[in-house]
Amino acid sequence: MLMNDTTAPEAQMPIAPSDLDSGKTPKMKAENVNVYYGEKHAIKDVSINIHDDKVTAFIGPSGCGKSTFLRTLNRMNDTIPIARVTGHIELDGEDIHAPRMDVVQLRARVGMVFQKPNPFPKSIYENIAYGPRIHGLASGKAEMDAIVEKSLKRAGLWEEVKDRLEDSGTALSGGQQQRLCIARAIAVDPEVILMDEPCSALDPIATAKIEELIHELRGKYAIAIVTHNMQQAARVSQRTAFFHLGELVEYGRTSDIFTNPRAKRTQDYITGRYG
Amino acid sequence: MSLTIALVAVLGVAVLAALFAFRRAKGLRGGGARLNSLPFYHAAYTFLWAALPALLFLAIWSPVQQGLVDTAVLATPQGQALPDFDLQRNAILGEARDIALGNRSVGFNSEASVIAPIYASAMARYAAVGGGIALLLALGGAFFALRRIGVEFRARTGVERWIMGLLVAASLIAILTTLGIVLSLLFESIRFFGMVSPTEFLFGTQWSPQMAIRADQAGSSGAFGSVPLFWGTVFIGAIIAMIVAIPLGLMSAIYLTQYAHANVRAWLKPILEILAGVPTVVYGYFAALTVAPVVRDLGISLGISSASSESALAAGLVMGIMIIPFVSSMADDSIAAVPQAMNDGSLALGATKSETIKKVVLPAALPGVVGGILLAVSRAIGETMIVVMAAGLAANMTANPFESVTTVTTQIVQLLTGDQEFDSAKTLAAFALGLVLFVITLILNLIALRVVRKYREAYE
Numbered sequence: 001m002l003m004n005d006t007t008a009p010e011a012q013m014p015i016a017p018s019d020l021d022s023g024k025t026p027k028m029k030a031e032n033v034n035v036y037y038g039e040k041h042a043i044k045d046v047s048i049n050i051h052d053d054k055v056t057a058f059i060g061p062s063g064c065g066k067s068t069f070l071r072t073l074n075r076m077n078d079t080i081p082i083a084r085v086t087g088h089i090e091l092d093g094e095d096i097h098a099p100r101m102d103v104v105q106l107r108a109r110v111g112m113v114f115q116k117p118n119p120f121p122k123s124i125y126e127n128i129a130y131g132p133r134i135h136g137l138a139s140g141k142a143e144m145d146a147i148v149e150k151s152l153k154r155a156g157l158w159e160e161v162k163d164r165l166e167d168s169g170t171a172l173s174g175g176q177q178q179r180l181c182i183a184r185a186i187a188v189d190p191e192v193i194l195m196d197e198p199c200s201a202l203d204p205i206a207t208a209k210i211e212e213l214i215h216e217l218r219g220k221y222a223i224a225i226v227t228h229n230m231q232q233a234a235r236v237s238q239r240t241a242f243f244h245l246g247e248l249v250e251y252g253r254t255s256d257i258f259t260n261p262r263a264k265r266t267q268d269y270i271t272g273r274y275g
Numbered sequence: 276m277s278l279t280i281a282l283v284a285v286l287g288v289a290v291l292a293a294l295f296a297f298r299r300a301k302g303l304r305g306g307g308a309r310l311n312s313l314p315f316y317h318a319a320y321t322f323l324w325a326a327l328p329a330l331l332f333l334a335i336w337s338p339v340q341q342g343l344v345d346t347a348v349l350a351t352p353q354g355q356a357l358p359d360f361d362l363q364r365n366a367i368l369g370e371a372r373d374i375a376l377g378n379r380s381v382g383f384n385s386e387a388s389v390i391a392p393i394y395a396s397a398m399a400r401y402a403a404v405g406g407g408i409a410l411l412l413a414l415g416g417a418f419f420a421l422r423r424i425g426v427e428f429r430a431r432t433g434v435e436r437w438i439m440g441l442l443v444a445a446s447l448i449a450i451l452t453t454l455g456i457v458l459s460l461l462f463e464s465i466r467f468f469g470m471v472s473p474t475e476f477l478f479g480t481q482w483s484p485q486m487a488i489r490a491d492q493a494g495s496s497g498a499f500g501s502v503p504l505f506w507g508t509v510f511i512g513a514i515i516a517m518i519v520a521i522p523l524g525l526m527s528a529i530y531l532t533q534y535a536h537a538n539v540r541a542w543l544k545p546i547l548e549i550l551a552g553v554p555t556v557v558y559g560y561f562a563a564l565t566v567a568p569v570v571r572d573l574g575i576s577l578g579i580s581s582a583s584s585e586s587a588l589a590a591g592l593v594m595g596i597m598i599i600p601f602v603s604s605m606a607d608d609s610i611a612a613v614p615q616a617m618n619d620g621s622l623a624l625g626a627t628k629s630e631t632i633k634k635v636v637l638p639a640a641l642p643g644v645v646g647g648i649l650l651a652v653s654r655a656i657g658e659t660m661i662v663v664m665a666a667g668l669a670a671n672m673t674a675n676p677f678e679s680v681t682t683v684t685t686q687i688v689q690l691l692t693g694d695q696e697f698d699s700a701k702t703l704a705a706f707a708l709g710l711v712l713f714v715i716t717l718i719l720n721l722i723a724l725r726v727v728r729k730y731r732e733a734y735e
Contacts, residue, residue, distance in 0.1 A: 079622060081536070108625030118616035121639050130634070131624040181620070188624055 015047075016251040017262075025093075027052045027192060027222040028073060028110075033087035035068050035077065042068050045087075046248045048241055050192065055214060055223045057237035057254065059230060061274060064243040066226045067115075070194050073224065074110035075103050091192070108135055111185035115197040117177035119169035119184075124161050127169040127180055128152065131188035147187055154220075155183035156213050175206025182213065186221075193217065195225040199232065211236050230270055234258050242266045278337055281406030285333070285413040289326035292417035296321035299424050312430035320430040323437045325417035329409040336405040340398075347397045353389055368394075460713060463706030470700040471499045476707060478502065482670035482681075484690060484701045499704055501711070503670040507680035508712075511591040511666060512655035515676060519595025520655075521648060524602025531603070532610045533632055544607075551600035559664035562593035567665050574677035581678050585667030588676035594661050601651040609643020609727075610636060646727035653719035657712060659684040683708050 026049035035043035043065045050056050050073070058066040068077070075096060077083040089096045096106050108131070119127050128148045131137075138144040148165070152158040157179045161172070169180055178198055185193055195214075199207040214236045217223060227233050233240055233254065240257040242250045242265070250263045261267040268274060300314035345368055348354045357364050370387035373379045375395035381388060424430075468476070479500020527547060531540050567589035574582025613636050621631040637644070667679030668689060690705035697703075 074623065076619065076623060079619070104625050104627050106625075107623055112619075112623035114616060114619060114623075116616060118614070118620040120617060120620065120635055130621070131626075134624065134626050134630055134634075184620075184624065 015248055017253075017256070020252060021049065021051060024051065026050060027092065028224075029090040030069075030073070031088040031090075033069065033072055033085065033089060035065070035072060036084045036086075037068075037080075038082045042246055043072070044246045046243075048248060048251055050222050050224050051239070052222045053219050054238040055218050055225060055236050056239040056241065057233035058224065058226045058241050058243060059228070059233050059269075060243035060249075061269065062228065065246040066241075066243045067196050069243065070196055070224060070226050071112075073192070073194055074107050074112055076107075076112065078103060108188050109190055110192040110194060111188065111190035113178070113181050113185055113193065113195045113198050116201050117174055117181050119172070119177050119180050121168065121170050123166045124152075124169050124172070124180065125165040127184050128187045131184060135188055137188065151183040151187040154186050154217070155179045156209065156216070157183055173206070175202050175209060178202060178206070178210060179213065182210075182217075186217075190221060192222040192224070195223065197226050197228065200228065207232070230258070242269060244269070277402050278333060278340070278406060281402070281409045282330075282333060284406070285326060285329040285409050288410065288413040288417055289322045289329075292325045292421060293318040293322035296421055296424055299421070300430075303424075303426055308426040311427055316430040316434050317424050317428070320433045320437075321417060321420040321424075323434065324420035325413045327437070328416050329413040332412055333405070333409050336409070340401045340405055343401050344394070344397045347401070348390060348394050351393055353393055357386060357390070372398075457713070460706050460710040463703055464710045466698075467700060467703035467707045470703070471707075475499060476501055476704075477711075480672060482686070484686075484704055497700060499700065501683070501708060503672045504681060504683045504686055504708065505711075506672055507587065507666065507670070508656050508682040508684070510674070510676075510680055511587050511594060511662060511682060512658065513652050515588060515591025516595040516598055516655045517648070517652060519592055520598040520602050520651060523595075524599045524647075524651075525606050525644065527599070528603040528606035528610055529632060529637075532607055533628065533636070547603060548600055550597070551604075553597070555597065555658060555660040556664075558593050558597050559660040562589050562661050562665035566593055570677065577677075579675070579677045581675065583667065583677065583679040585665060585679040586677050587666060587673075587680045590662050590666040591676065593665065594655055594658060597658070597661065598651045598655050601654060602647055605647020605650065606640070606644045609640040609647070612643065613639045642726050642729055646723040649719050649723035649726070653716040653723070656682075657684065657716050659688065663688050683712050 028050040030049075031047045033043055033046045034041065046065075046069055048056075058070060060066050071077045072085050072089065073096075075085075077085055085097075091106065091109065094101060120130065122130070125148055128151050129138075129144055132144060132147050138147055149158060149162075152161065157176060160176060161167075161180075169177065172180060178201075182193075182195075182198075199210050202210065211232065214223060214225065225233075225236065237254045240252065240254040241248055242257065242261075242263075244265050250257065250261060250266045252262070256262075257266060258270055261270060297314050297318035300310060300312075300317035304310050304314065348368065348371070349357070349364075357367055367384045367387050367390065370379070370384055371390040371394040374381070374387060374391035375398055476499050479498065480502045481498035481500045482503050483498045485497055531544055531547075535543060563585075567584055567586060570586050570589040570592070571582050571584045574586070574588075617635050617639060618631055621635045622628070626634070662682045662685045666682055666685060668681050668685065669679050670681050670686075671678055673680060687705045687708050690702055690708075695702045
């Protein structure tokens with residue numbers, strides 16, 4: 001790690017500017033979250049807020065823990081037997097680890113889109129209808145049709161697939177598959193959408209479409225996106241969190257992080273000294 | 276010279292030639308040349324050329340020689356004096372061979388002792404011919420290979436080609452054996468169908484394979500309608516056994532892949548696989564001695580008066596248990612092959628674990644599971660020991676699992692054990708049954724393999 005005189009004040013400096021979002025109730029609030037994979041301490045004491053009307057980007061070099069942290073927000077780390085999470089995470093003021101919190105309900109409220117498009121090997125229609133059917137959101141064929149249409153429209157995929165809803169979801173192109181996965185997440189009407197490097201397996205044109213989609217979804221859902229592409233973070237997000245070695249180094253307005261980083265490590269990363 | 280000596284001689288020639296090739300190739304390198312192949316490959320190339328053609332010739336020659344010797348002996352005046360009756364003549368020739376080989380000193384038939392010296396000289400003559408040809412082949416091969424040794428010679432590629440040839444031969448042996456099995460079944464079956472019409476055999480519902488030995492024997496009409504046998508086979512192997520094996524196998528596979536902790540899985544999976552290693556005879560005891568009485572008592576307590584101590588249910592239940600490892604290990608493989616991303620995608624939508632398994636994992640794994648089940652069915656209907664011991668012999672067409680039924684394999688055993696003439700319809704019927712069973716399992720396996728292959732394409 002690069003060390004010189006200017007890093008000295010970093011230790012005392014708060015992670016986020018004090019004037020940032022004060023007085024606003026965050027959608028999700030994480031306090032002193034630690035994640036352990038067996039012996040490995042993957043996330044160290046991370047506290048961060050996710051806001052309703054904003055896109056929050058998590059950036060940092062590979063292996064810095066940004067995806068691991070994202071997965072704590074809908075308790076997807078529960079599916080990994082060796083992972084252990086401590087700390088406090090709230091959704092609308094409710095503790096998501098509380099015994100009365102149903103993890104299944106939590107995941108319906110906090111949806112997720114993965115790095116690699118993972119449509120089910122079913123028809124496009126069935127891919128979208130899967131979640132609503134499980135949660136009983138539609139009480140008939142007509143309602144389900146409406147949900148499917150609305151979700152596909154929101155994900156910007158309707159025009160491309162409306163005539164072949166019975167085709168397999170796996171037959172779509174990579175970018176279409178990822179938008180199908182976003183539509184699938186939208187269909188259960190979540191409050192928060194977590195995106196784990198959603199464009200890393202896509203070509204530039206498909207990436208541009210997803211980024212455009214994120215713009216359109218902002219305001220309707222709280223969005224947290226993990227990306228290793230700094231230009232993407234700058235383009236789509238209003239808040240950026242920089243992770244390094246499992247620590248949250250800096251959190252702030254995206255414009256500040258990229259033009260005027262306060263921590264030396266952030267500056268080194270965004271100027272390409274390491275990554 | 277006996278063929279054993281020829282064998283040793285061939286190997287000796289090959290080893291010597293290989294050593295010579297090694298030294299020569301090394302000498303070339305010592306002379307400063309950069310060889311295309313290492314000396315080892317030159318030696319291996321020479322060895323293969325010297326040994327393999329000669330060995331192949333010996334392998335073909337040794338059965339041929341037997342026939343040639345017999346013919347030669349029979350052509351002599353003493354040979355022509357032997358009785359014409361095949362069985363008797365062959366017995367005498369066999370004894371003569373034993374005496375000639377020194378395995379016994381005097382024959383039961385006096386002619387044998389007369390023939391023996393002739394036999395011995397014929398044998399020596401033909402062994403000398405065969406051994407001589409083999410040795411010539413070995414020397415020729417060695418000479419051919421040694422001549423090619425040189426700086427530029429690509430011995431490595433040559434050895435590679437020989438090895439590929441060996442591998443092809445190995446796989447051909449399995450295929451040719453299958454072909455041989457089919458042909459042997461086919462010829463006997465054709466003889467059978469010469470006596471009993473195929474329509475009667477395939478569609479008749481009466482099975483009573485008792486042929487009259489004497490013309491005046493009563494009650495031995497002989498009926499060869501195989502439908503009751505195939506019904507019994509399907510009833511036990513494809514219905515009752517699968518009712519047991521499919522749910523248990525599938526559920527254990529789901530538990531092992533989705534729920535079990537890694538440590539539990541490491542213990543449970545091998546234990547489950549031990550089931551597959553239990554000899555089927557042991558399952559047979561278990562079915563006949565333990566399960567069958569319980570099933571009979573259960574049937575009687577349910578008021579089924581025809582409940583028999585050899586029942587379809589007892590055999591089917593135990594066969595189902597035997598098949599569990601087949602179903603579960605195929606299902607295990609195909610469930611484990613469903614990408615974790617599918618699981619994650621479903622869980623992230625708020626599906627529970629069992630919803631995820633039921634609606635995403637199992638449908639994705641279905642082709643593999645179906646393939647496994649078809650293979651298990653084909654294994655179950657070919658299974659013999661359990662049904663021989665526990666299913667019974669009565670060819671009943673019944674859907675009552677407490678009654679005794681019989682299967683194709685049981686009847687084959689019945690038809691072929693004991694003293695039988697090999698040209699009666701009764702014994703030949705066994706081959707026809709075997710042929711039909713073979714065709715059925717072959718079709719099942721082909722479908723299963725096709726289903727499994729189609730599935731593999733889906734995720735790669």
